[in-house]
Amino acid sequence: MGIRLPFMALQAKQIFKSTSTQQQSNVPKGHIAVYVGELQKKRFVVPIxxxxxxxxxxxxxxxxxxxxxxxxxGGLTIPCKEDAFINLTSQLRAV
Known part of the structure; x- marks a missing residue:
């Protein structure tokens, strides 16, 4: 019995396969790295x-x-304000 991920999650998974080995080693198992910001990108590690x-x-x-x-x-870039992303992930953590 396998776990089915939504289509978007499968696309994101393919993107993360292309990240460098060094970056992957910095991401704990069960997490992904995303780059957030409009001009200056900041790296966040979030749970899958x-x-x-x-x-x-x-x-x-x-x-x-x-x-x-x-x-x-080499990773998923989300060009939104950092504050908006932090607010969203904070709400997800509370669930």
């Missing part, structure tokens, strides 16, 4: 379980529509 949350999936969907998933940093 966030990829199953509808609010986080909405954010990923809007990012894909506007910017796509091909980013030079």
């Amino acid at each position: 379980s966030y990829l199953n949350h509808p609010t986080f999936l909405d954010l990923l969907s809007s990012v894909e529509e506007e910017f796509g998933y091909n980013h030079p940093m």
Whole structure:
């Protein structure tokens, strides 16, 4: 019996396969790295379980529509304000 991830989560998983070995070693098992910010990007490590949350999936969907998933940093880049991302992940942590 396997775990089924939403389509967006599968796309994100493919993106993270392309990250360097050094970056991957800095990410604990069960987590992913994302780069957040409009101009200056800051790296955040978040639990993979966030990829199953509808609010986080909405954010990923809007990012894909506007910017796509091909980013030079090798990871998922979310071009939103850091404060908005921190607020969203704080709400997810509380659930």
